[in-house]
Amino acid sequence: MTSEAAIGIPRDERDRIETELIATLGRPRFGGRLTVYALLSVVGWGAFAFLWQALHGLRVTAMTNYFSWGVYIVNFVFFIGVSHAGTLVSAILRVTGAEWRRPITRMAEAITLFALLVGAPMVIIDMGRPDRVANVVLHGRLQSPIVWDVLSICTYMTGSLIYLYLPLIPDLAILRDRGVGLPWQKRLYRALALNWRGTPAQHRRLERAIGIMAIVIIPVAISVHTVVSYIFSMTLRPGWHSTIFGPYFVVGAIFSGIAAIITAMALFRRFSHLQDYLTESVFKKLGALLLTLNLVYIYFTFSEYITMGYTGETSDRRLLGALLHGVYAGRFWTMVLVGLIIPALLLSLPWTRTLRGIVAASVLVNIGMWMKRFIIVVPTLAAPFMPVQNAGGAPLSYAPTWVEWSITAGALAAFSLLYFLFATVFPIVSIWEMAEAPPERVRENGGAS
Amino acid sequence: MNLLRPLPLILLMSAIGRAALPASAPAAPPSPAAVVIEITRIVEDGKPMLNARVTVDGKPASGVTVEFSAPRTFGAVALGKDNTLDDGTAAVVFPTLPGAADGTLRIEAVLTAPDAFAGQHAAASLPAFAPRPAAADRGFARTLWSPHAPVPLLATLLVLLGGVWLTYGVVIYQIFKIKQEASS
Numbered sequence: 001m002t003s004e005a006a007i008g009i010p011r012d013e014r015d016r017i018e019t020e021l022i023a024t025l026g027r028p029r030f031g032g033r034l035t036v037y038a039l040l041s042v043v044g045w046g047a048f049a050f051l052w053q054a055l056h057g058l059r060v061t062a063m064t065n066y067f068s069w070g071v072y073i074v075n076f077v078f079f080i081g082v083s084h085a086g087t088l089v090s091a092i093l094r095v096t097g098a099e100w101r102r103p104i105t106r107m108a109e110a111i112t113l114f115a116l117l118v119g120a121p122m123v124i125i126d127m128g129r130p131d132r133v134a135n136v137v138l139h140g141r142l143q144s145p146i147v148w149d150v151l152s153i154c155t156y157m158t159g160s161l162i163y164l165y166l167p168l169i170p171d172l173a174i175l176r177d178r179g180v181g182l183p184w185q186k187r188l189y190r191a192l193a194l195n196w197r198g199t200p201a202q203h204r205r206l207e208r209a210i211g212i213m214a215i216v217i218i219p220v221a222i223s224v225h226t227v228v229s230y231i232f233s234m235t236l237r238p239g240w241h242s243t244i245f246g247p248y249f250v251v252g253a254i255f256s257g258i259a260a261i262i263t264a265m266a267l268f269r270r271f272s273h274l275q276d277y278l279t280e281s282v283f284k285k286l287g288a289l290l291l292t293l294n295l296v297y298i299y300f301t302f303s304e305y306i307t308m309g310y311t312g313e314t315s316d317r318r319l320l321g322a323l324l325h326g327v328y329a330g331r332f333w334t335m336v337l338v339g340l341i342i343p344a345l346l347l348s349l350p351w352t353r354t355l356r357g358i359v360a361a362s363v364l365v366n367i368g369m370w371m372k373r374f375i376i377v378v379p380t381l382a383a384p385f386m387p388v389q390n391a392g393g394a395p396l397s398y399a400p401t402w403v404e405w406s407i408t409a410g411a412l413a414a415f416s417l418l419y420f421l422f423a424t425v426f427p428i429v430s431i432w433e434m435a436e437a438p439p440e441r442v443r444e445n446g447g448a449s
Numbered sequence: 450m451n452l453l454r455p456l457p458l459i460l461l462m463s464a465i466g467r468a469a470l471p472a473s474a475p476a477a478p479p480s481p482a483a484v485v486i487e488i489t490r491i492v493e494d495g496k497p498m499l500n501a502r503v504t505v506d507g508k509p510a511s512g513v514t515v516e517f518s519a520p521r522t523f524g525a526v527a528l529g530k531d532n533t534l535d536d537g538t539a540a541v542v543f544p545t546l547p548g549a550a551d552g553t554l555r556i557e558a559v560l561t562a563p564d565a566f567a568g569q570h571a572a573a574s575l576p577a578f579a580p581r582p583a584a585a586d587r588g589f590a591r592t593l594w595s596p597h598a599p600v601p602l603l604a605t606l607l608v609l610l611g612g613v614w615l616t617y618g619v620v621i622y623q624i625f626k627i628k629q630e631a632s633s
Contacts, residue, residue, distance in 0.1 A: 143591045158617060194627050196631065199631070
């Protein structure tokens with residue numbers, strides 16, 4: 001039985017949208033399969049490195065007494081930041097009634113879930129004793145920001161899963177009614193579609209549930225990255241103990257999240273042939289959002305370092321020296337250039353504010369924001385308040401080992417693989433939301449020829 | 450007066466270096482002397498002092514150099530040294546270092562001279578000069594070693610998380626109703 005949901009556009013138009021978007025599902029073609037194998041290999045290598053670390057302990061990493069956090073925590077903050085793509089961006093656009101959100105909400109919401117699934121375990125990998133993870137729950141102290149982090153991430157992950165699932169229900173009913181997929185897929189669609197018939201009563205309930213989740217998920221998402229920032233800012237270390245870290249982290253998360261959505265959109269537009277849905281207009285609107293966040297992030301960065309430099313406390317001055325013209329200067333200025341300045345130029349100049357320019361800026365932002373998290377975590381650990389002991393007079397340094405790089409690569413590949421596989425089983429563009437869009441929006445954002 | 454009550458940690462050490470003769474030595478080794486170092490906190494002329502009394506075989510040992518220190522997280526803080534008087538006591542000014550959460554300060558005393566006694570040491574936990582109030586007694590005891598989280602913190606977490614999870618519950622109820630309405 002076909003759903004009765006689509007009301008915005010003529011029936012034949014709706015059927016065409018359904019057919020086009022369902023065509024993106026199914027077994028990947030040769031190139032897609034090659035991608036899956038390549039990603040699986042990297043994930044396997046990462047899993048081997050993790051096993052190696054589990055067998056030999058954290059001594060196979062570059063972490064020491066001084067560098068108790070390394071790239072694992074950098075990855076954790078990065079992925080939690082990327083996770084803000086979906087839920088927050090999608091929820092804000094939904095709440096504000098931005099019609100152009102329709103083709104991008106699903107891919108944004110999926111980014112959130114998979115980024116959390118890959119990012120959250122980074123803390124467990126960093127701890128070095130994954131067998132003791134239950135102690136966090138059994139013996140955790142509610143006074144500790146780390147326990148707040150565990151609670152808020154679990155809450156966020158649950159909320160993101162619900163928020164991803166709710167708008168999927170009508171699409172699952174369409175897939176069920178059209179008999180799409182292999183037998184196991186048919187069973188999956190039937191089970192998850194919850195007997196959806198698209199009746200007005202069901203629609204009212206669904207809209208109400210999505211509306212509630214769209215509102216509640218915004219403070220939850222903000223709280224998650226605020227709490228992540230608390231892990232740093234509630235520690236008395238130079239560069240971390242800052243009152244602006246909460247909003248600084250939240251802005252950084254939305255910034256890198258939007259960049260992640262644009263990158264994903266570009267890949268789906270190119271390889272899933274979704275040019276009619278992911279139009280240049282949508283890219284430009286997200287590009288404008290990205291530029292806004294870019295400028296706000298530059299402002300926060302400037303404000304953070306100028307305050308630290310002006311007061312000139314010994315430990316702050318030492319850290320700032322290492323960043324601006326010392327050991328970490330290369331990485332710091334590369335981050336500023338690659339992650340902040342070049343993207344801002346690409347997004348603001350009329351002749352580079354094209355689809356290619358926006359995508360290039362997004363990729364650079366992703367790279368730059370990973371480096372920024374490295375700049376936050378590592379240089380501070382290299383500048384302790386107490387005199388360095390047992391280092392033989394050499395300055396503290398941290399260079400990740402092959403184990404850490406392999407696990408990092410494995411995490412990135414796992415995220416890409418999960419996302420890719422999701423898009424082969426579930427429509428990456430919301431079918432019913434496209435079909436319900438006002439006709440003029442459909443013509444502008446996709447669907448009409 | 451409770452602060453003035455000595456809290457001695459008596460360390461009985463069985464031997465001194467000179468007594469440890471090789472087993473093949475023709476002469477019988479002298480019986481090992483028992484060195485006892487008793488660390489206390491006293492008040493002298495109204496000033497709190499850190500006192501160590503050294504006895505050898507129960508008799509006060511004079512002219513022994515005692516070095517005092519307070520072990521901290523990263524190494525020990527030297528508190529000074531003094532030679533024992535005829536009554537076997539050596540004293541330095543009691544340090545103003547903050548104590549541990551229970552209000553006590555760990556003190557170590559090491560004998561450095563003469564060679565016969567060098568290396569003998571003892572430790573004691575004494576009431577700190579300015580005892581730190583126990584974490585639980587403070588207004589907002591958020592320290593990880595306090596017995597439980599502060600009530601305002603617990604209430605905040607409970608309200609925020611409870612509110613969110615309650616909302617999730619309402620949404621999940623809507624999901625069940627969606628399924629039910631199709632059947633009805």
